[in-house]
Amino acid sequence: MGKHEEYEQKTRELIAPVLKEANVELYDIDFEKEGSDWYLRVYIDKEGGVDINDCETVSRAFNPILDKEDYIEETYIFEVSSPGLGRQLKKDIHFEKSLGMSVDVKTFKPIDKCKEFTGILKGYDQNTVTVTVDDKDMIFTRKDIAIIRLSLDI
Secondary structure (H helix, E strand, C coil): CCHHHHHHHHHHHHHHHHHHHHCCEEEEEEEEEECCEEEEEEEEECCCCCCHHHHHHHHHHHHHHHHHHCCCCCCEEEEEECCCCCCECCCHHHHHHHCCCEEEEEEEEEECCEEEEEEEEEEECCCEEEEEECCEEEEEEHHHEEEEEECCCC
8 A cells, every 4th residue: 555545544544533423424535646736635425415514514623633643744735525416436335326327437448439438327346337328238347447427417
């Protein structure tokens, strides 16, 4: 496990009681660099969605813990937010909760001269994701998927 994965794991452990107290669940954690800045992002969710007050509650409760534990070497910006309507599916629990929903799939390499697909998430396992596209089941290998997220119907 790399240093940044360790930061994410430690954050996951430390924030669990804060999330429970706030009646929200952890969707994901990212520690990533954008430009010259590092960001520690915690994405939270709950039935019916989270609002700015939920994010503020978690942020205010977790900031003192981050200061006390001081386990991240890099200077970083801490953010708490919702995963959003077009949330990215990364973990099995994300796929499980999204079964039967419309998803957008982008692949690294073209499949039948196309790299973008929209359909209904039908299934998944450790290595594949099945999406019904135009009444046809397409099985994507997870390692060939650049990104998969919930479709935004605008």
